[in-house]
Amino acid sequence: MKSSPETPSAVAEPAAEEPDAVPEPAGSRAKVRWLVAGGVVVVLASAMAASGVYAMAGDIPRGTEVLGIDLGGKSRAEAAVLVGAEAATRSTRPVRINVDGREVTLQATAVGLMIDVPATIDAAVGSGPRLFGSRRLPPVVRLDEKKLEGALRKQIPGGRISKKKPGIAFAGVAPVAAYPQAGLDLDRGVAADSVRAAWPVGDVAVVPLVERTPVTTxxxxxxxxxxxxxxxxxxxxxxxxxxxxxxxxxxxxxxxxxxxxxxxxxxxxxxxxxxxxxxxxxxxxxxxxxxxxxxxxxxxxxxxxxxxxxxxxxxxxxxxxxxxxxxxxxxxxxxxxxxxxxxxxxxxARLGIKERVSTFTTYFTGGAKSPRSQNIITIAKAVDGAIVKPGQTFSLNGHTGERGYHNGYKDAPVIVNGVLEPGVAGGASQFTTTLFNAAYYAGLQDVEHKPHSFYFSRYPAVIESTIFYPTLDLKFKNTTPYGILIDTATTGRSVTVSMWGTRIYDSVKTVYGPRRNHTSPPTVHREDGPKCLTSSGLPGFTQDAWRVIRKDGREVERKKFTWRYDPEPRFVCGEEE
Missing domain, CATH: 3.10.20 (Ubiquitin-like (UB roll))
Known part of the structure; x- marks a missing residue:
């Protein structure tokens, strides 16, 4: 068939040829795979190295928490400041303990509870790296296990502890055995571990009694x-x-x-x-x-x-x-x-005792050999040479102990329930008054004293003190930065107390107010006998006295002392006629 000129013939053009393939060398495909894999390894290694650098930045690994504080990446010094501040706030927190079902609260200082900051930081540094998440480390807690045990044992009712320790004692020279017995007891280690874990986080430490058997049979x-x-x-x-x-x-x-x-x-x-x-x-x-x-x-x-x-x-x-x-x-x-x-x-030498800072003398009658004078001399000797360090409180009763016949004191007049009668160590109050005035004029702090109920003219009004063991004491505190040496001296008619130290005040003086509220002495008849002592009686009154202390040219203290003296009755021995 002839082809139409309008219709082109459908003759297919030959396909373009592909270029000849170059033969692949043996092993080259495996090499490509290794290159790819190697690249991945390098990337992963780089990522892991970067993660390691991140995790171990600073002295403390990332993700490390102590007491709720993120310490990750912090230096030792930075972490110590943060943990130290938190430990300080928790140091005043009491510890609550449920011991044998009974909850008690103890002050942290009473049992030596504290967070050991350096040891806690050491534990955090050595905790190891962590790429993900966080790790809560408990702080290192110190305590005195013996004090804790002693405090807890006081809270356990009698009879609850049934374990009996062995013992051997002597009755004279005969040994007496106490045999051991298994039973319930407090375990010091268990109690300590429970408190260490609970206290830092504010939990109640549970301390049960446990069955224990004594080691010695x-x-x-x-x-x-x-x-x-x-x-x-x-x-x-x-x-x-x-x-x-x-x-x-x-x-x-x-x-x-x-x-x-x-x-x-x-x-x-x-x-x-x-x-x-x-x-x-x-x-x-x-x-x-x-x-x-x-x-x-x-x-x-x-x-x-x-x-x-x-x-x-x-x-x-x-x-x-x-x-x-x-x-x-x-x-x-x-x-x-x-x-x-x-x-x-x-x-x-460091006490700085170099000069006399005050001295005071009172006078008595009867001579050195009277019982009352002998008591004054005895107590003065007992106090002579005593040293009161800075910040220390001196107690006359504490220093001499009970004043009785066993240490040389004799019977002499004393005031008992408002009545004069013979009593051991009568006259000690005169020394007490002398000592009080020496401390007063040295500018020391009055801690405890009580004037007599009756006024005696041998003492300065208001600024005087009695004593009676153990209920009435004389106490004063050395508030100076130097030591105080108490020096005493007696004669047959006087007792003197001087305070030696370093003078820090310009002057210490007494300013008196007028006597007021005068009362007349009544007449009291007492049963005649060895306990009845006669007296002519003295009026009562009230008076104020101010201690005025000056230092560096200005007044630094004006302290008021007030006392009301009862009228001393005119005691008559025998019935009223």
Whole structure:
């Protein structure tokens, strides 16, 4: 068929040929795969390295929390500031404890509770890296386990603790056993761990009683009695110290040999040197020399430090314990150990006692040999040389103890329930008044004093004080930055108290107001007898007195003292006619 000129023929053009394929070298496809994989590894390694750098930035790993504080990325110093501030706010937080079902609250300071900031930071630094999330670390908490145990035991009702510790005591020289018994008890370690965990986060620490069995058994207690306690007191022990020999009697050994039971009920024998020395004081004194404390002497009218000298004491312990199970005769050789004086010369020098800052004298009648005068002299000697350190409060009753016949005091007139009658240590109030005035004019702080109920003309009105053991005391506080030495002196008609230290005030004076509210003395008839003391009577009145202290040219204190004196009755012995 002829093709139409209008219709082109449908002849297909040949397809373009693809270029010849280049043959692929062996292994090249694997190489491409490795290149791709290697790229991924490099990317991952780079990402991991970047993550590691992020996680370990600073001294403390990211995501580390302590006490609710994010420490991640912080330096040690930065973390210590943050944790320290938070620990300070929590240090005043009391700890609540449920001990054996009973909730109690203890002050943190009472049991030594504290957050150890340096140890807490060390734990945070060593906690290891963390890429995701956070890690809450507990703070390191310190406490005094013995104090905690003691405080908790006071809160446990009697009878709840059924565990019995073993023990051996002496009745005279006869050993007496206390046998152990398993039962409920407080576990110190459990209690401490519970408090450490609960206190920092404000939770209640739960401390149950647990079943415990003492370590030492009944048979072991019997062995200790047979092998040590009985032979220990069967005979004396001779102690040789150089050329000196002395003996420890069975009675003294029984006082010094103790058997201590710890929290686990483990019974251990020991020598209590303090108890042994007290029981055999005269024997030890044959070989020992007591230490002489440094003191201040006022010879020549000026304070001078007299140096301390060390003492020598007999040292006993394991060697005595080792010989006690043996039969008589028993001997040991002991050595002398130097023991320093408790106060040093340098400590005294730092007190700055260099001049007299006040002095006060009161007068009495009867001569030095009257019972009342003797009491004044006795108490003055007891106080002479006392030192009151800065910030310390001096108590006259605390310093002298009970004033009785045993330490040289005699019967003399005292006021008892508003009545004059003989009593031991009568006259001590005159010394008290003298001491009070010396402290008053030294500018020391009045802590406790009470004037007499009746006025006596030998004392300054209002500015005076009585004393009665143990209910009435004289106390004053050294509020100066220097030490105070109390110097006393007596004659047959006077007692003087001087305060030595460093003068810090220009002057201390008393300004009196007028006497008011006068009352007349009544006449009182008393039953005649040895307790009845007559008196002519004195009027009563009220008066004010101001202590005025000046320093650096200006008034720094004006303190008011007020007292109302009762009228002293005119006491008459015998019935009214």
């Amino acid at each position: 009944k048979a072991q207690v019997d062995e200790l009695i047979a092998g040590l306690a009985k032979p220990a007191v069967a005979a004396p022990v001779t102690v040789t110290v150089g050329a000196v020999k002395f003996q420890l009697t069975p009675a003294a050994i029984a006082k010094g040999l103790v058997f201590r039971s710890d929290a686990d009920g483990r019974l251990t024998p020991a020598i209590d040197a303090v108890k042994l020395r007290a029981a055999a004081a005269r024997e030890f004194a044959k070989a020992e020399t007591p230490a002489q404390q440094a003191k201040i002497s006022l010879a020549g009218g000026a304070p001078k430090i007299v140096a301390s000298t060390p003492g020598k004491v007999v040292e006993l312990g394991d060697e005595l314990l080792a010989v006690l199970p043996k039969p008589a005769p028993r001997t040991i050789t002991a050595t002398l150990k130097d023991t320093p004086a408790s106060g040093t010369d340098a400590e005294l």
